[in-house]
Amino acid sequence: MKDKSQNLPIRVYDYVKRKVNLADFITEQLGYKIYWTQQNVSGKCICPLPGHKDSKASFSVKLIESDNVWVYHCLGCNRSGTIIDFCMQYYNIKNAALSAIFICDKLGLNKEEASDFHILHESKNRANIQRKMENAHIVASRQCFSLLKKDYNKYNRWVASAYKKMNEALNNDDIISIEQIGFEASSKFQEKTSV
Numbered sequence: 001m002k003d004k005s006q007n008l009p010i011r012v013y014d015y016v017k018r019k020v021n022l023a024d025f026i027t028e029q030l031g032y033k034i035y036w037t038q039q040n041v042s043g044k045c046i047c048p049l050p051g052h053k054d055s056k057a058s059f060s061v062k063l064i065e066s067d068n069v070w071v072y073h074c075l076g077c078n079r080s081g082t083i084i085d086f087c088m089q090y091y092n093i094k095n096a097a098l099s100a101i102f103i104c105d106k107l108g109l110n111k112e113e114a115s116d117f118h119i120l121h122e123s124k125n126r127a128n129i130q131r132k133m134e135n136a137h138i139v140a141s142r143q144c145f146s147l148l149k150k151d152y153n154k155y156n157r158w159v160a161s162a163y164k165k166m167n168e169a170l171n172n173d174d175i176i177s178i179e180q181i182g183f184e185a186s187s188k189f190q191e192k193t194s195v
């Protein structure tokens, strides 16, 4: 069977990530209530993901304002990512490309528009990209360091793998992943140590 995801341009992922508001998706499409800690920027809700019977709003969403991308992290089932990962997990979609296509179709987004959008976004941000990467890296490193100081034995393996991912992200100009790591680290930092 031919997989229509294979020729999906990389910019479609960027487009979907920046176009879709994950918080709106969770409330409007799935019917969950978000308890905002900062209105329309960060909040929590009962984890909607399958396989997690959540009773205490372990699922955080946050808008990474510098990139206009929503990310999530659940302290209960430890899953995280963007709208694309979310839909893969929620709807059991097997890869990111199919998830991006699914989201475009579900929300009536125009995949063709993605190319114009990409060009606009690139030219707007080209000048800032290096500085933003460095800032994101510093912030995420600091958050990882705080985690180690909080409980070295509990977090050192997670931090080691976070650093590895962060180095790959640096090589790929992937700011969103770096910011996602920072978000996960600060979200872990807030978790209660005693249960």
Ligand SMILES: [Zn+2]
Pocket: 047, 048, 049, 052, 054, 058, 059, 074, 075, 076, 077, 078, 079
């Ligand atoms: Zn969960």
